[in-house]
Amino acid sequence: MNPKTDLTQYDHPSVTVDVLVFAIMDDQLKVALIKRGTAPFKNSWAIPGGFVHIDESLEEAAQRELEEEAGVKSVYLEQLYTFGDPERDPRGRVITVAYYALVPDHDIPLSASTDAREARWFAVDDLPPLAFDHKEILQQALERLKSKLEYSNIAYSLLPSKFRLTELQQVYEIILGCQLDKRNFRKRMLSLGLLEATRQLDKSGAHRPAQLYRFKKRKMMIFR
Amino acid sequence: MNPKTDLTQYDHPSVTVDVLVFAIMDDQLKVALIKRGTAPFKNSWAIPGGFVHIDESLEEAAQRELEEEAGVKSVYLEQLYTFGDPERDPRGRVITVAYYALVPDHDIPLSASTDAREARWFAVDDLPPLAFDHKEILQQALERLKSKLEYSNIAYSLLPSKFRLTELQQVYEIILGCQLDKRNFRKRMLSLGLLEATRQLDKSGAHRPAQLYRFKKRKMMIFR
DNA sequence: TGAATAGTGTCTTTCAGACAATATGCC
DNA sequence: GGCATATTGTCTGAAAGACACTATTCA
Numbered sequence: 001m002n003p004k005t006d007l008t009q010y011d012h013p014s015v016t017v018d019v020l021v022f023a024i025m026d027d028q029l030k031v032a033l034i035k036r037g038t039a040p041f042k043n044s045w046a047i048p049g050g051f052v053h054i055d056e057s058l059e060e061a062a063q064r065e066l067e068e069e070a071g072v073k074s075v076y077l078e079q080l081y082t083f084g085d086p087e088r089d090p091r092g093r094v095i096t097v098a099y100y101a102l103v104p105d106h107d108i109p110l111s112a113s114t115d116a117r118e119a120r121w122f123a124v125d126d127l128p129p130l131a132f133d134h135k136e137i138l139q140q141a142l143e144r145l146k147s148k149l150e151y152s153n154i155a156y157s158l159l160p161s162k163f164r165l166t167e168l169q170q171v172y173e174i175i176l177g178c179q180l181d182k183r184n185f186r187k188r189m190l191s192l193g194l195l196e197a198t199r200q201l202d203k204s205g206a207h208r209p210a211q212l213y214r215f216k217k218r219k220m221m222i223f224r
Numbered sequence: 225m226n227p228k229t230d231l232t233q234y235d236h237p238s239v240t241v242d243v244l245v246f247a248i249m250d251d252q253l254k255v256a257l258i259k260r261g262t263a264p265f266k267n268s269w270a271i272p273g274g275f276v277h278i279d280e281s282l283e284e285a286a287q288r289e290l291e292e293e294a295g296v297k298s299v300y301l302e303q304l305y306t307f308g309d310p311e312r313d314p315r316g317r318v319i320t321v322a323y324y325a326l327v328p329d330h331d332i333p334l335s336a337s338t339d340a341r342e343a344r345w346f347a348v349d350d351l352p353p354l355a356f357d358h359k360e361i362l363q364q365a366l367e368r369l370k371s372k373l374e375y376s377n378i379a380y381s382l383l384p385s386k387f388r389l390t391e392l393q394q395v396y397e398i399i400l401g402c403q404l405d406k407r408n409f410r411k412r413m414l415s416l417g418l419l420e421a422t423r424q425l426d427k428s429g430a431h432r433p434a435q436l437y438r439f440k441k442r443k444m445m446i447f448r
Numbered sequence: 449t450g451a452a453t454a455g456t457g458t459c460t461t462t463c464a465g466a467c468a469a470t471a472t473g474c475c
Numbered sequence: 476g477g478c479a480t481a482t483t484g485t486c487t488g489a490a491a492g493a494c495a496c497t498a499t500t501c502a
Contacts, residue, residue: 011278012236015308015319054235054317058308082306082321084239084282093278095239095321097306150448166454183456184492191490207452208499224374390481407483408465415463431479432472 013084013093017061018049018134020080020100020141021070023108024158028123029174031138032070032108033130034116040090041131047138048116049096062099068113076102076157076220080141088133100141102157149175151224153194156215164202164210165189192223237308237317241285242273242358244304244324244365245294247332248382252347253398255362256294256332257354258340264314265355271362272340273320286323292337300326300381300444304365312357324365326381373399375448377418380439388426388434389413416447 021032033045048069052061059077067073077099084095110119122128124142127135148154155171169185189195196216201209245256257269272293276285283301291297301323308319334343346352348366351359372378379395393409413419420440425433 013239013276013278015237015239052237052308052319054237055310057310058306058319079305081303082282084276084321086279086281095276095282097308097319147448164454181492181494182454183494186455187457188491203500205453206501208454208501210454224371388481405465405467406481407467410482411484412464427473429480430474432474432481434481 013095015052016049016094016096017052017058017065018047018096018098018137019062019065019069019077020047020098020138021066021072021103022100022124022141022145022158023103023105023121024171024174025106025121026123027170027174028125030121031124031127032110033120033122033128034069034110034112035118035120036131037115037117043117044131045120045122045128046131047098047134048113048119050114052097058097059099062097062101066101068111069119070101070103070108070110072101072103072105072108075104076154078144078220080137080144083133083137085133096137098137098141100145102145102154104158104160146175151222153192153215153217153221153223156218161218162198162200162212162214165213166210168213194221194223237319239276240273240318240320241276241282241289242271242320242322242361243286243289243293243301244271244322244362245290245296245327246324246348246365246369246382247327247329247345248395248398249330249345250347251394251398252349254345255348255351256334257344257346257352258293258334258336259342259344260355261339261341267341268355269344269346269352270355271322271358272337272343274338276321282321283323286321286325290325292335293343294325294327294332294334296325296327296329296332299328300378302368302444304361304368307357307361309357320361322361322365324369326369326378328382328384370399375446377416377439377441377445377447380442385442386422386424386436386438389437390434392437418445418447 023030032048034048036042036044036046048065050065052058058079062077066077080098080100082095082097086093088094110121112119130138149172155168158171159167165186168189169180169182173180194216195213198212198214200212202212203209247254256272258272260266260268260270272289274289276282286301290301304322304324306319306321310317312318334345336343354362373396379392382395383391389410392413393404393406397404418440419437422436422438424436426436427433
């Protein structure tokens, strides 16, 4: 049986969404991947995704994937790019609209869903070979994430609602891949006026407790 | 006859590309629009676009539209965003991948192609009502254009290969919609090191001739 | 009191922005 | 010479970056 049959017989491409789910875990930026249970690329790791239903919007489809995969709702979700090379899927013409999501928690269990044998978090700088053009998609997501970190407040979406300034700085350092000066970082963050101190202290360590802050608005803002 | 029939009977969405073609003409930013010759939105103005052929990439489809519409090749072309609301086209499920193009010439004749009664340039701040969700698409393209102008060298793609600094400044002023200081503008542009003086002067006016410059690289570069 | 992290200020450099006079070529 | 545009420099304020010590809590 020709594997292309079910995808191209109508001359309409299939449309999928792929969702890159990012989180900070163990002081690393991690991405959720699934191990494919079916051909093509059976047993390869891939970005979770699926077909767009005929009556749902692209964003709804991405939300649905996100919930199936990581069980999370109301997290940061943004359309990344649409990948449509005719050769990107050996089964036939599949156009995928890639989204990326940022989840604040440090300990999200993943569920292997349809087509997936297994789901796991991978540090983005220690990845297995990926199926399809998923390496390129991931690459592009990382670039977007880095640049958006510099001129927006999306970092809030990788943090719990209250956090120490040191934690915020770690998010920046992990994603940008470089060390930042503590004094300059705090000066800059506080001068943006997007943070406010809460009345709480973090007393979790055997040392001076840290002030906890929150973002005034948990909505993406551009500052340039 | 149910107008949805031909688009949804297979449960696959249709995929189109829409291409926003921008140029500077008469000291205004203009966009190429077509007047639709068929329902829905018959006689409304719309962004030119068409179906993605089953064997061409999205970018190839956009190139093809661009050539059919404006007869231009090798101009700046960038994917903008993918619009996929299930209600965006009354005929059924149509997902469109929007691209925008920047053409350097001041006098591009447009050809009315399939489905179009007429094609015309419109100043972006004097637009007719647009079909579908095309107003939103155009809005988003303008935002992208403005922000990219600030941190990249895409302005080169709206100019001929050699140009006066004054012309370059006009491109910025027209797109950003504000006046810029001539001395500061020139200082900044020259300090970026992306421009080089040619050996030619522009002697077209009854006044002191201007030095002609060119971009060292006619490839999009980010400077941030 | 020692360990561990929190918190803070100054100086320098760089860049953006305000601002106006002179230069050159053509008619 | 008059007109029209081209070309050029200084000052000021803001923000980024380099840099090191004190403060606080807990064990």
